[in-house]
Amino acid sequence: MDVVTMQHLSKTYGERTAVDDVSLTVRAGEVYGFLGPNGAGKTTTLRMLLGLVRPTDGSATVLGHRPGDPAVTSRIGALIEGPGFYPYLSGRDNLRVLARYRGLADTAVDEALGRVDLTDRGEDAFKVYSLGMKQRLGVAAALLGRPAVLLLDEPTNGLDPAGRGDMRRLVGQLAEEGHTILFSSHALDEVQELCDRVAVLSRGHLLAESTVAALRGASTLFVRAEPADVALAVAMRIAGDDKVAVQGEGVQLDVTADRAPELARALVAAGADVRELAPRERSLEEVFLDLTDDHQTGTISTEEAVR
């Protein structure tokens, strides 16, 4: 079941296009990552999904309803561009006010505060909270009412390394419990760790949408052996001439990692000393930088990138 759908979604502010013709779907139960540099259009897209901002063109649905429909907004938990709370109220009272808007009892507040480990600091005024505590209260607000869908806009922003780890664990737990989660980030490691599928945006364009594994591509093998000419000859015999490239002191083979034992045996049989034999995978960071660099320098079109 598609929980979120976007068809040709666009948003312009005057002359500036913030989001340009973005189409994608998020399925029930998946953790979907929105990846992009600052100004890529991630937040604007999330705002459109929540009905905060109206699209200039295109359409979207969340849980089968148009964005902003009260019937569906109450089933979404969201943290958009940092938490916004009444500074003079305590963390608990802030959540109680929001719970009243949702028609929830105060038990939901206690549950949400416990979830982000703010129970002990719930009576403190929001204005004295640290940045990390404010962010956690924002997540607690998103969890009010046990929403089916969570839209989290850079939830680890401003958190220290420990806080980021805690937040990742929380998102992981929520995913295990069956929430559909759409979250934006420019922290590639957390997207790689948490997301089933990823959309890469740059300057409002959708550059790529796929699983993390597919985006990173198949793994390759790297071998360094002596003598080098023997290693190169063996590699070409195993993988084929067109799937071998010399890289520094070694050789890169465009074959899957499960062929490593075969390569090792062939090298030893040919009398080579194997110094290094390891599978190589492109990190999501490399993929991301390739895509965004190419897009920003105009070397690939959006259509090409997505294809």
Next chain:
Amino acid sequence: MTTTITITPVRRPASRSRPGQAVLRSTRAEVMRLRKWPALWVTVAAELALNLLFLYVFSYVSYRSGDGAEGGGIVEGVSKDSLLADMLPDAIPRVATQGMPMFAGALVLIVGALAAGSGYGWGTVKTVALQGPGRLASLAGTFAALTVVLVLLVASLFAVDVAVSLLVATTESQPVVWPSPTELAQAFGGGVLVMLMWTYAGVLVGTLARGPALAVGLGLVWVLAVENLLRGVGALWSPIERVTDLLPGTAAGSLAGALGATPVSEPGGTPGVLTTLGGGQATALLAAWAAVFVVGTGWLVRRRDIT
């Protein structure tokens, strides 16, 4: 964030809650946050203190220190008998509303501007929208909560007037003559209408400015200066006078004048109190302005993006 409370996502069917229910929830939430808002209590305290000072304390000091002739006290041109009469219980209907068209009105305009404008600075406009009440329902909740606050404020002002006038009558050995319930109800209703109109104006300006500072500044300049300047111009040029007769301050001042407050043009008159319109016309014009401010705010909230 190590607490592990298991929350099972609830897959509720999308149910459309009745708009009335959303307004009720929003009103409860707004009342809760307004009740704990220090700025509101400061304004209420200032309102009560100014009412006490200008209606009773200064008049009583003048009455006690005067020589018995006109102009003998600190209120120029007003006799001691007249000063005392205005401090007795039967004067409540005519004096209670005299400060509302301008000074008390300016204070409640600040309340409205802060209530609406601060939410943009704090980011709570966005947070509230994400709870799903619907934009107009949450705005209706704001207006309803402010209406409750204003009715209670006017009731408190009247309660202070009753208590202090009784004290003056007892201290000065004057017979206690209460105004008729009809007069009291008319004055109370008129006071509520004047104060609500200015509060709603504040909400509109706060929403328009998307922040409290500019809204408060613009609102105060309008109430305290611009309308009076326009009236000055209107006295010289009749086309402008036809416009000034329709201004919100004219309606508020005329209603106070119709309820018996001394107009600014007479000795001891209160700034803002006018006799330009009759009571019925002033009431209708005030109601119309209040409606314009509510509808105007609703139109803005409905059509603008929440960024």
